[in-house]
Amino acid sequence: MSTVTPNYGYIPGTREIDNTVDHPGHRAPLVLGGKKFADVTDTVTNVAFRPTTWAWRISFVVALSLLGLLGLTLGYLITAGVGVWGNQQPVSWGFPIVNFVFWVGIGHAGTLISAILFLFRQNWRTSINRFAEAMTIFAVMCAGLFPGVHVGRPWLAYWLFPIPNQMDMWPQFRSPLLWDVFAVSTYATVSLLFWYVGMIPDLATLRDRAKSVPAQIIYGILSLGWTGSSRHWMRFEKAYLLLAALATPLVLSVHSVVSFDFAVSQLPGWHTTIFPPYFVAGAVFGGFAMVLTLAIPARRLFGLKDLITMRHLENMSKVMLATGLIVSYAYVTEFFMAWYSKHHYEQFVFMDRPFGVSSWAFWTMITCNVIAPQFLWVKRFRTNVITLFIVAMFINVGMWFERFVIIITSLQRDFLPSSWGVFVPTWVDICMLAGSFGLFFTLFLLFIRFGPVVAMAEVKTVMPEAHAHSGPGGTSLPDEKKSDYWPDESAK
Amino acid sequence: MTTEVETRPHSVAVAEADDPRLVALIAEYKDVDSTVLAARTLRDAGYTCFDVHSPFPIHGIDRHMGLKPTILPWLVLGGGLTGLVGGIGLTGWTMGVDYQFLISGKPFFSWPAFIPVIFEMTILFSALTAVFGMLLLNRLPMLYNPLLKHPSFRRVTDDRFFVVVGTEDEKFDEVETHRLLQATHPVAVERLED
Structure with missing residues (x-):
C-alpha cells in the first residue's frame, strides 16, 4: 500500500476520483466513493429492500x-388473423421480422459483456454484466414473440421444433x-442459464439480508442453499468460464444465422456474403446503445x-464507436x-435506398448510425451522461431503421416492376412494436426492483481488498501477486 | 434465522431439539489474508474436511486448501459430444432417411446445411451439462444446512470470511482444533450445532 501514492486522478480540490484518467502501471479503480x-x-441490496420510488412507479405504470396494449x-391479431398487419405482397415480412431482428440484436450486447469481455479479462464488465444479461433475456423474449405470431397460426408454432407427430x-x-429456430432457442436457453448461475451468490446475499x-x-x-463454500466457488467459476x-x-452464430435468413435468399439487397459480420457488429452496436439507455437512468435512480462509474459508461461508448465504425464500413461496402x-438489379436496389420511395428511412439510418456516434470521438461527450444518452437514443432508433431498410426496401423493389409495392404499417403493427417495449420494460423494471441488479460477488473480486497481500498484515504471503488496482482513498 | 429453518421447523425441532450435536467449529475472519493463512495452517496440519466460505471466490484458495481440480470440464466435453452426435443424427436421419423431400434437386443429406443446427445442439448440450453438472457436483440445491442457522454466518454473503472445520475430519478434536484456529487471529471461533 505504501508504494501506491500517485495523486493524479483526484479531481482538484476534492477527494473524488476521476477514474476515466489512465496511468501506466496502475489500474483505475472500478469502485469509487x-x-x-x-x-x-x-x-x-438497498435497491431491492428500500420502498419503491415514485420514478420507478411511474415508469412501471407506463410500461x-x-x-396491456x-x-x-395480440388478442385481436390472433382472433382476426395476420391480415390486420401491413404485410402484403411483395412485402410479406414487414414489421414482425424487423422487430424480431431488432430485439435479437439488442440481446447481443448483454452476452458480449458477460461472455466475451469475461474471456478477455475486462474487469469493468462486473458492474454492468448483470443487468446487461437481464436485458438480453428480456430482449430475446420480445424477439421470440414476433416469429411466434408471424407463423400465422401461433397454436401450431410447435411445428417449428422437431417433435414426432x-x-x-x-x-x-x-x-x-x-x-x-435452433439458434435463437439455444441462445435464449444459454443466456438464461448464464444469467441465473451468475446470480445464485447474489440471491444468497439477498436471502441473508431479507427481513x-x-x-x-x-x-x-x-x-x-448457497453458502459461499470455496469448493463450490471453484466449480462455480469453472462452470462460469465454460x-x-x-x-x-x-x-x-446467432446473428450470423439471423442474417442467413436474408443472405441465403436470392433477393437483391439481401444476397450478400457481408451479412454475418455486418449483422453481428450491428447487434453489438445497437445492444450497447440499449445498455447505456438503461444504465444511465438506473445508476441515477438507484x-x-x-x-x-463514468469509466464504465466511457468504455461502453468506446465499444459503441468502434462497432459503429464497423457498421458504417459495412454500409459503404x-x-x-x-x-x-455490375449486377443491375443489385445496383438498382442500392440506388433506390437513398433516392427511392423509402429514402427517408435510409437517411434516418445514416444520421443515427453513422453521424451520431462520431460525437463519441470527443472525450467531453463520452464522459457527459446527457450527450451519451442522446447518442444512445439516436442509435436505438437508427438500428431499428437499419433493419427496416434492409427488409422493407429490398422487398418493395424486387425483380419485376409489375410486382413492386409500397409497405404501409397498420395501427396493429405500430401497437405491437410499442407493446414489445412494454413487455421489455415491465420485465426489466421488475428485475431491477427486486433482483440483484449488480453482480455483488463479482464486483468485490475487482476491489483491491479482494486480493491476498493487500489487506492489513499483507506481508505474510510473499508468493501472492500484489493487487495492481490503485486503491481509492477518498473515504479516509 | 434463514428461510430453510422456517420452512422446515418441525423436522429439525423434533429430531434434534433434545440433543444439539456439535457439527463443526467455525472461525470468522475480516480479510482475505488471514483467511488464506488459516486455510494454509489447516492444510499443513493435515486437515481435509474443512472449508473456506467467502462472499466472492478467493483466487488461489484451492491451492492453499489443497483441493483437486474439478472434473466438470470433462463432463462438459461429454455433453458437447452428445449434442454433436445428436445433432448429426437428428438432421441426417430425418432429412436423409425418414423424411426424404426433394427441394431444387439438392441432396437429401445436405451436410453443409446441417452445420448450424449441429453446432447449436453441441452448444446447448454443453451449456446444460456445465450448469447442471456444477450444481450436481456441488450438491445444490441444498436448502437445509446448519451453517445457514448460525447468526454470524449471514455475513458470509456480505463481507466476512469463515473457515469451517467439520467434526467428521479425522484430525478433529474440539480443544485442539479450537486452539489451532484461535492461533490464526480470527474475529471469533464458535461452535456450530445442529
Whole structure:
C-alpha cells in the first residue's frame, strides 16, 4: 500500500476520483466513493429492500400500460388473423421480422459483456454484466414473440421444433428459417442459464439480508442453499468460464444465422456474403446503445454511481464507436459491391435506398448510425451522461431503421416492376412494436426492483481488498501477486 | 434465522431439539489474508474436511486448501459430444432417411446445411451439462444446512470470511482444533450445532 501514492486522478480540490484518467502501471479503480465490501452489499441490496420510488412507479405504470396494449393487440391479431398487419405482397415480412431482428440484436450486447469481455479479462464488465444479461433475456423474449405470431397460426408454432407427430413430417433442416429456430432457442436457453448461475451468490446475499419471511423464502429457494463454500466457488467459476467460452461462439452464430435468413435468399439487397459480420457488429452496436439507455437512468435512480462509474459508461461508448465504425464500413461496402458487381438489379436496389420511395428511412439510418456516434470521438461527450444518452437514443432508433431498410426496401423493389409495392404499417403493427417495449420494460423494471441488479460477488473480486497481500498484515504471503488496482482513498 | 429453518421447523425441532450435536467449529475472519493463512495452517496440519466460505471466490484458495481440480470440464466435453452426435443424427436421419423431400434437386443429406443446427445442439448440450453438472457436483440445491442457522454466518454473503472445520475430519478434536484456529487471529471461533 505504501508504494501506491500517485495523486493524479483526484479531481482538484476534492477527494473524488476521476477514474476515466489512465496511468501506466496502475489500474483505475472500478469502485469509487471509498466503498468497502459491506458498502457494495448495502448499495445493491438497498435497491431491492428500500420502498419503491415514485420514478420507478411511474415508469412501471407506463410500461405496464404498453404491455396491456400488447396483450390487446395480440388478442385481436390472433382472433382476426395476420391480415390486420401491413404485410402484403411483395412485402410479406414487414414489421414482425424487423422487430424480431431488432430485439435479437439488442440481446447481443448483454452476452458480449458477460461472455466475451469475461474471456478477455475486462474487469469493468462486473458492474454492468448483470443487468446487461437481464436485458438480453428480456430482449430475446420480445424477439421470440414476433416469429411466434408471424407463423400465422401461433397454436401450431410447435411445428417449428422437431417433435414426432401424427403427420409423420419433420421440419426442413436445409432451411435457414429452421436454423434460426435452433439458434435463437439455444441462445435464449444459454443466456438464461448464464444469467441465473451468475446470480445464485447474489440471491444468497439477498436471502441473508431479507427481513420479511416471504422474501427470505423466495430468495432462499432461488439461491439453492448457497453458502459461499470455496469448493463450490471453484466449480462455480469453472462452470462460469465454460459457459462464457460456449456463449462466445454462440452469440456470434446467432446473428450470423439471423442474417442467413436474408443472405441465403436470392433477393437483391439481401444476397450478400457481408451479412454475418455486418449483422453481428450491428447487434453489438445497437445492444450497447440499449445498455447505456438503461444504465444511465438506473445508476441515477438507484444511487449506483460508485459502482457503474463514468469509466464504465466511457468504455461502453468506446465499444459503441468502434462497432459503429464497423457498421458504417459495412454500409459503404454494400454500395461498393453493388457497383462492382455490375449486377443491375443489385445496383438498382442500392440506388433506390437513398433516392427511392423509402429514402427517408435510409437517411434516418445514416444520421443515427453513422453521424451520431462520431460525437463519441470527443472525450467531453463520452464522459457527459446527457450527450451519451442522446447518442444512445439516436442509435436505438437508427438500428431499428437499419433493419427496416434492409427488409422493407429490398422487398418493395424486387425483380419485376409489375410486382413492386409500397409497405404501409397498420395501427396493429405500430401497437405491437410499442407493446414489445412494454413487455421489455415491465420485465426489466421488475428485475431491477427486486433482483440483484449488480453482480455483488463479482464486483468485490475487482476491489483491491479482494486480493491476498493487500489487506492489513499483507506481508505474510510473499508468493501472492500484489493487487495492481490503485486503491481509492477518498473515504479516509 | 434463514428461510430453510422456517420452512422446515418441525423436522429439525423434533429430531434434534433434545440433543444439539456439535457439527463443526467455525472461525470468522475480516480479510482475505488471514483467511488464506488459516486455510494454509489447516492444510499443513493435515486437515481435509474443512472449508473456506467467502462472499466472492478467493483466487488461489484451492491451492492453499489443497483441493483437486474439478472434473466438470470433462463432463462438459461429454455433453458437447452428445449434442454433436445428436445433432448429426437428428438432421441426417430425418432429412436423409425418414423424411426424404426433394427441394431444387439438392441432396437429401445436405451436410453443409446441417452445420448450424449441429453446432447449436453441441452448444446447448454443453451449456446444460456445465450448469447442471456444477450444481450436481456441488450438491445444490441444498436448502437445509446448519451453517445457514448460525447468526454470524449471514455475513458470509456480505463481507466476512469463515473457515469451517467439520467434526467428521479425522484430525478433529474440539480443544485442539479450537486452539489451532484461535492461533490464526480470527474475529471469533464458535461452535456450530445442529
